[in-house]
Amino acid sequence: xxxxxxxxxxxxxxxxxxxxxxxxxxxxxxxxxxxxxxxxxxxxxxxxxxxxxxxxxxxxxxxxxxxxxxxxxxxxxxxxxxxxxxxxxxxxxxxxxxxxxxxxxxxxxxxxxxxxxxxxxxxxxxxxxxxxxxxxxxxxxxxxxxxxxxxxxxxxxxxxxxxxxxxxxxxxxxxxxxxxxxxxxxxxxxxxxxxxxxxxxxxxxxxxxxxxxxxxxxxxxxxxxxxxxxxxxxxxxxxxxxxxxxxxxxxxxxxxxxxxxxxxxx
Amino acid sequence: xxxxxxxxxxxxxxxxxxxxxxxxxxxxxxxxxxxxxxxxxxxxxxxxxxxxxxxxxxxxxxxxxxxxxxxxxxxxxxxxxxxxxxxxxxxxxxxxxxxxxxxxxxxxxxxxxxxxxxxxxxxxxxxxxxxxxxxxxxxxxxxxxxxxxxxxxxxxxxxxxxxxxxxxxxxxxxxxxxxxxxxxxxxxxxxxxxxxxxxxxxxxxxxxxxxxxxxxxxxxxxxxxxxxxxxxxxxxxxxxxxxxxxxxxxxxxxxxxxxxxxxxxxxxxxxxxxxxxxxxxxxxxxxxxxxxxxxxxxxxxxxxxxxxxxxxxxxxxxxxxxxxxxxxxxxxxxxxxxxxxxxxxxxxxxxx
Numbered sequence: 001x002x003x004x005x006x007x008x009x010x011x012x013x014x015x016x017x018x019x020x021x022x023x024x025x026x027x028x029x030x031x032x033x034x035x036x037x038x039x040x041x042x043x044x045x046x047x048x049x050x051x052x053x054x055x056x057x058x059x060x061x062x063x064x065x066x067x068x069x070x071x072x073x074x075x076x077x078x079x080x081x082x083x084x085x086x087x088x089x090x091x092x093x094x095x096x097x098x099x100x101x102x103x104x105x106x107x108x109x110x111x112x113x114x115x116x117x118x119x120x121x122x123x124x125x126x127x128x129x130x131x132x133x134x135x136x137x138x139x140x141x142x143x144x145x146x147x148x149x150x151x152x153x154x155x156x157x158x159x160x161x162x163x164x165x166x167x168x169x170x171x172x173x174x175x176x177x178x179x180x181x182x183x184x185x186x187x188x189x190x191x192x193x194x195x196x197x198x199x200x201x202x203x204x205x206x207x208x209x210x211x212x213x214x215x216x217x218x219x220x221x222x223x224x225x226x227x228x229x230x231x232x233x234x235x236x237x238x239x240x241x242x243x244x245x246x247x248x249x250x251x252x253x254x255x256x257x258x259x260x261x262x263x264x265x266x
Numbered sequence: 267x268x269x270x271x272x273x274x275x276x277x278x279x280x281x282x283x284x285x286x287x288x289x290x291x292x293x294x295x296x297x298x299x300x301x302x303x304x305x306x307x308x309x310x311x312x313x314x315x316x317x318x319x320x321x322x323x324x325x326x327x328x329x330x331x332x333x334x335x336x337x338x339x340x341x342x343x344x345x346x347x348x349x350x351x352x353x354x355x356x357x358x359x360x361x362x363x364x365x366x367x368x369x370x371x372x373x374x375x376x377x378x379x380x381x382x383x384x385x386x387x388x389x390x391x392x393x394x395x396x397x398x399x400x401x402x403x404x405x406x407x408x409x410x411x412x413x414x415x416x417x418x419x420x421x422x423x424x425x426x427x428x429x430x431x432x433x434x435x436x437x438x439x440x441x442x443x444x445x446x447x448x449x450x451x452x453x454x455x456x457x458x459x460x461x462x463x464x465x466x467x468x469x470x471x472x473x474x475x476x477x478x479x480x481x482x483x484x485x486x487x488x489x490x491x492x493x494x495x496x497x498x499x500x501x502x503x504x505x506x507x508x509x510x511x512x513x514x515x516x517x518x519x520x521x522x523x524x525x526x527x528x529x530x531x532x533x534x535x536x537x538x539x540x541x542x543x544x545x546x547x548x549x550x551x552x553x554x555x556x557x558x559x560x561x562x563x564x565x566x567x568x569x570x571x572x573x574x575x576x577x578x579x580x581x582x583x584x585x586x587x588x589x590x591x592x593x594x595x596x597x598x599x600x601x602x603x604x605x606x607x608x609x610x611x612x613x614x615x616x617x618x
Binding site for chain 2: 010095
């Protein structure tokens with residue numbers, strides 16, 4: 001298994017998509033952070049919504065942009081398996097590891113690893129941004145680091161679990177475009193609708209589950225809402241979020257192993 | 267350019283230390299594959315002997331690729347078994363070191379370099395990365411190791427496939443149409459390589475629809491048409507059992523004299539006829555047989571070639587029988603056969 005993992009890591013390292021995902025993660029995190037932190041307030045309402053610069057809430061808002069890493073970890077997980085079918089490298093892959101369950105297990109672990117890398121990339125960008133803001137005279141180091149510590153672990157954990165979830169989606173759907181559309185579509189389109197109509201179901205969906213995981217910071221910082229962060233009361237607990245995300249990934253991957261991946265490779 | 271010719275230099279450590287215990291084997295028993303209502307392979311049974319090159323022949327759509335993919339665990343048989351060294355491919359303890367496979371539709375990530383492509387496979391099998399450069403050198407891609415595969419020509423990709431197959435220094439080579447996309451030099455090289463590989467006691471199963479090409483490489487043949495086994499055995503033996511004749515084309519300034527010499531020395535075997543002013547076609551013989559006769563009669567020879575027509579005749583005779591079993595592709599049989607034939611190189615190209 002260690003050899004398989006080494007090979008999977010090498011595969012991810014040697015395609016440009018991985019590096020593109022890391023760069024996009026950093027650019028989005030940094031860019032959005034600056035944008036959100038310094039958005040001009042034209043109306044009183046906005047001024048109420050956006051916390052004053054340098055406050056804990058403001059840092060929390062700026063660091064919340066690290067959560068874009070989560071979606072990119074999902075994309076990496078999807079590519080990890082669907083890329084093999086897209087470029088037909090699945091044939092040599094299965095020739096050297098003909099046991100398909102083992103192949104999927106290795107990819108599941110390497111996608112989780114990919115999630116760590118993406119999460120760390122986003123996290124480091126956030127940290128650099130935070131240091132830059134403090135150096136620029138916005139807030140003090142202690143407050144910045146406190147908020148950073150609140151946001152980062154949740155984001156990192158969500159990245160790992162989304163990597164696994166993406167792998168599961170890819171293993172089941174096999175087609176790269178379909179898997180990406182379904183994966184991101186569920187989060188961006190389906191979930192808000194379900195959330196609006198049946199919130200009791202919606203909060204168990206992947207996007208909300210990730211939010212529950214990421215919101216550890218919010219509840220832990222004893223602010224319980226306010227500012228742009230609405231109440232997190234509607235969310236499941238962070239560990240429920242973690243478990244449900246892990247379940248999505250593993251169930252989909254196992255289903256994929258027994259359906260699509262068992263199919264003939266021609 | 268493929269340059270390496272001293273193949274033994276490139277054999278891996280294991281081969282040199284000769285750690286191979288029992289002789290490698292490939293065996294197919296009652297192998298059947300249905301794709302929906304189409305029977306791609308029907309109750310196929312044959313075994314491949316080590317120490318020789320076995321040709322897996324049949325027209326396009328005969329079921330060759332499906333059979334090979336079942337052998338490699340990529341396609342699940344509807345029934346029957348395909349075994350390598352007595353076990354299913356999926357149960358091989360070390361597949362990369364046991365079987366090397368060259369497959370047509372095998373893929374490469376276009377943005378990955380040739381070296382990294384092979385490294386991803388070497389990593390799984392625990393093969394030293396130094397071996398990657400060794401096999402790339404062997405197939406003549408040493409200078410292109412750092413280039414991305416997306417920029418490779420068809421022939422270069424085919425050579426990279428071969429390099430991948432050889433990475434684990436396997437005992438069994440399975441090749442699906444390896445000549446595709448290769449230049450004549452590459453084809454000659456692969457022919458030599460397969461002969462060398464088989465001669466060291468290994469198993470070589472090579473599919474082809476190019477009959478004239480295959481005739482020059484293979485010892486044994488397995489002939490497939492419409493998913494049915496049409497013939498299996500040593501090529502020479504199969505040829506004797508049919509009306510197909512071996513023929514040799516000789517270019518000589520003494521054409522008329524050669525004909526009379528041949529008629530005098532071998533009246534029983536076939537006939538010799540004049541094809542052009544200086545070309546004689548002698549049927550029912552081989553270069554090995556008439557070479558000494560011509561030397562003895564002091565006949566000047568400019569050129570002598572095996573025509574390879576014999577195998578094609580054998581092939582058509584055998585595959586025509588398959589017509590009665592019904593053609594699954596829904597195409598007239600003749601058109602499929604003609605396709606395979608038309609793309610074969612003209613017999614003149616083959617040299618003995």
